[in-house]
Amino acid sequence: MRTILKANHVTKIYGKRQDPSLRNVSFKAAEGEFIGIMGASGSGKTTLLNILSTIDTPTSGEVWIHDISLRSLSSSGAADFRRDNLGFIFQEYFLLDSLTVFENIAVPLTLQRETPENIEKRIRDLAERFGIASQLNKYPGELSGGQRQRASAARAIVKKPEILFADEPTGALDSSSAAELLNALHEANTDLHTTILMVTHDAYAASFADRIFIFQDGCIIRELQKERASRRSFYELIVEETAKLDTDR
């Protein structure tokens, strides 16, 4: 499959700190791939996600998305790039409190100047798929955590981004809400061929991915491939590997 994202020797050092948050990280992601990024707190997962999604810039190294070097983008160019190609889901949902769920999901589409008819159709279709069709006219404050996160995922997916970045999307959810969200992401990945990069601590969430990078001290120390394994056996492998990591430390 075609490479959609390429990170080449990415290093990030904050301020005058000697220890880099990321050290020489390199990898490629193929179109339609679901990649999980795991590791202990402070291992550099979120830093990598921020750099890959143009929110932050690397100290050295290069990131390409579709052969476009992210370094070459100006601030407004990066904003346009995010608008046209990327979607985000955050642990804290980050829905706009003063907008209804419908309006929240519509925001990225208005940026793309979609017609009102198209906006309404796409939101209604997606809301059905994410199980939030009856919540569209409510405000985020009136929803449960799971519903909020599904609304947040719907907002990220509605504009059909080529790459979806998810930072601990199940971190604040109970197990059943987490499962619903992960299933929805999995569907988007398989049906819409959206490439997903998801940072998570949770082995169950990670088991939905095709490939997993395990981070430690800013480096990828292990790479796990799902290949033809079932989700259950992949989950067991992840638990085993992360347990090993804890023992090594």
Place this chain on the structure above:
Amino acid sequence: MNILMNTFSMAFKNLRKNLSFYSLYLVSTAFVITVFFTFTSFSVNKIMLEKISVDGRVETMCNTISVFLIIFVVFYMSYSNRFFLRRRIKELGIYALLGYRKSAILSLLAFENILVCSGAYILGILAGGFAHKGIVSLISRLLRLGIDNSEILFWDLAAVSKTALFVCAVVFVLIFSNGHFLKKTPLMNLVRFEKSAEKKMKFHKLPALLGFIMILGGYILALDILHGGSSVWIKAGFYQTGFAAMLLIVCGTTLFIASCLPYIMEQSKKQRRKFYTDVKIITTPNFIYRIRSNARTLIMLTLLSAAALTVSGVMALTLYYPIAAMSRIAPSEIEFRIEDSRQTDEVKQILKKHISDTRGVTLIRTDIYKVTSDSENLPPEYNAGTLGNGENNEDILREAGFECIPHSQYTRLLEVLGKQSVSGQAGSLSDNECILIKYLPDADSKSEQGNRYVLQSGNTKKTVTVKAVSMDNAISFANSIGTLVLSDSLYAEISQNQVPSASIVSLNGKALEDNEELYQALSEYLKGSPYLQGHSHRINELLYMNSSTFLLIGFLVILFFIAVGSILYFNNISAVMDSRADYEILWKIGYGEKRLKQIIRKQVRTFFCIPFVLGFLDCIFAAIVYKTGLMQNILGSSLRQYVPVMIAVSLAAIIYAVYYFLTVRACYKTVFPAF
């Protein structure tokens, strides 16, 4: 004691470490103390008061204004204190979790307030001293009071101690207010202080519609005053109707802001093409959200802004109108009646004595001949000044009749008065034509043009037709009302049958302007004659009599504008701070800096526009009512007369614009360091 010392040192460290956060509080507090000190210094300045206050009116006004000032400062400081408290709720929650009692937190806040207010007091006194000296020097120069500026103290001890006492009182109010806030806020709210959860709220059509109708009704009622005698203002009474109109507008404004505006915005969402745009989809719901929690503040600001704009507009009109009316009340620089030609020569001697260069000075003598008429439809000017009310018949100053002047003299006078264009329009008159000079414009758009009057002078009767009606009188009203301009030959014919009823001397020229010495010399020579009229003299008299009143009201109005601007400033920054995370999300979604700035500008602009636009409309309608109902209509109805109101509104708009730009800049600074 030890605990108090610890809390004090903690408060001091807090201020030092968060200097940029507290600097805004310090500057805003120092600013209001500067205003307070400047005003207090002014009101205790004996040298100044001796010069401008003759009857104790200024002292009374100072006392009234100081009450408003105290209310303003206390309100403003409570508002900004609450604003900064809101920003620190999470921090206070952490103190509470660490085991600080509420009394300890209150002491911490109290020490911080004492430190900030002490700093602001020193800054305010320093800046206020200079401001006071500057204002006194400016007034002295404007009113030619001849105050020696070196006699004015920078820091008057009485003002310094009064301000210190006041600041202490304000600190107590703030401590009490903070104590009340901490007492009623449960620990849970301190620890988990977040934006209150949004809930769907319905805006009903009825109150929305009622708000709009009430405002419209108030404005229609205000405009009804233009209907003259048939107006409700005359039939039901001026003050009753005024109160009803004000009540309609105040209630209408309240409903309009609280219900109508959010209802309109809610409805505007249905226009999908307009609503589904990158900026509107954010700003429209945000407006509805903010209006819900800020409606009370916005209503208060709108009413404050309406009051300030109305007072400033009416004040500008009150100052301007009598001065503009002088061009009719006393058109010539100096004008008086003489009894014989000898007096003219003596006046010329007085002129030579008080003017170094008499070139350019014109002296025109006009003999007025009085004629009577028994025609129908005589103008009101014919009988003006003849109506005594029973017991005061001895006060009748004038007999009914037309006062005739020749056309050539009329045009000559207009020319020296600089009204060449009017004299050109006057054209020529035949013997059966005349120009009627009106005192007040005709009500109900009736005109005397075309009316025929039979003029009787001795045994001679002449019929003249009114060729034109003019408001451009060349002779003051003290010397002639009901002036009729006749052709030179008809005037000559009338003058043969009688002696003039009055001989008027009109003096004009640059050298006479503002020449008070000459005016006093002529007044002495004419033994204080009521027929002596001076254009510049009357204007100077008006300025001298009213300037202190206008100055103090102006001070109060500026204070109101500053209050509105500052509250809008804090309110907008507070809203932007609360939604900083929202801007970060939008940025991540793909909103560029330009678009985010557009959203910020639009949100701030809306909140600045509502009080200003509604206040502006109130001001315009109030000015119309004031001018029509309470001012004599000497200058006729022309939109030009509202220019001073527009200037006052423009000055207010400049103050608002400055606040708007400062607010937008502060909002950018608040939002953009976040990402």
